[in-house]
């Protein structure tokens with residue numbers, strides 16, 4: 001199983017966390033405490049009582065756990081998509097996988113990230129809100145997320161750590177599907193055919209993907225937070241339904257959208273940075289992430305390959321290559337093109353095409369076989385890639 005996506009997901013998740021932590025602090029306090037009049041009041045009080053550091057309190061545990069959770073999400077998403085597209089779209093791997101596949105892969109990533117105990121512990125609002133409690137208030141019951149998790153484990157056993165996990169799964173499974181559909185859709189929309197999405201496209205698509213996911217996630221985010229808090233205003237809930245009904249009767253429909261503005265404001269920068277870092281790392285490591293699920297092994301610069309002709313030879317994801325510009329239908333049989341393959345890092349911005357099957361590459365050796373004319377009939381000219389072998 002390819003692991004690069006897991007590692008890239010881990011690093012980009014950590015970066016996104018730092019970006020979004022101040023927003024998270026505000027969100028947890030607004031969702032779980034009734035003492036603030038709104039976002040600005042909350043911000044002002046945190047800043048007044050705790051200085052700027054108040055927004056970053058208790059970040060050490062989440063930076064490890066969220067990064068790991070993000071690594072599960074991106075790693076599972078990308079590997080699931082590969083499995084899905086390889087089995088049902090074997091001959092169309094150069095194209096954007098269908099939105100159904102992207103959605104299923106995203107939901108799978110979301111479901112598995114939500115199932116991990118780390119995800120639940122990381123999301124424990126008692127730990128979050130109490131580790132960010134204002135000076136002057138009564139001493140907090142928990143000294144931080146790890147202490148909170150350990151205390152809950154001692155008092156309630158392993159089940160306590162999974163309180164609110166039903167809501168967490170309902171929150172994460174479909175929303176992560178929307179997340180990746182939005183991201184891939186926007187990248188596809190604003191990227192010229194055969195090219196990698198630009199940094200701006202990745203930033204904007206990632207930002208909107210984050211917003212789309214949080215728009216759908218907020219109602220269950222509120223329910224989850226309340227269940228994990230063991231109730232609000234000394235009122236413990238008997239279950240998820242009880243939490244939904246009671247919250248609705250006591251506070252109206254608006255309660256399910258508490259933290260919505262802050263979630264969306266946070267989602268844009270966090271996910272813009274997360275996706276940019278993720279894509280950047282995969283490219284630096286030589287894996288083109290376009291189209292998703294279709295990976296391009298990095299090749300030594302100027303390798304010349306003569307791929308063998310094969311009926312299964314299909315256009316797929318591969319790094320940059322170029323071939324003689326006079327390579328026309330007439331000359332194909334006489335002079336098979338040699339392909340100039342370059343590492344994606346070297347050739348970034350110079351044009352991309354996907355004429356080879358990535359799975360095929362592993363069997364290729366320089367000088368091994370020759371392509372036939374039909375192998376190249378659908379391959380587009382590559383703009384800007386002028387090096388001929």
Ligand SMILES: CN(C)C(=N)NCCC[C@H](N)C(=O)O
Pocket residue numbers: 013016020070171172175176179210213214217267270271274
């Ligand atoms: C529950 N939802 C909506 C998500 N997990 N959405 C994906 C965004 C993940 C990112 N680390 C973030 O915290 O925004």
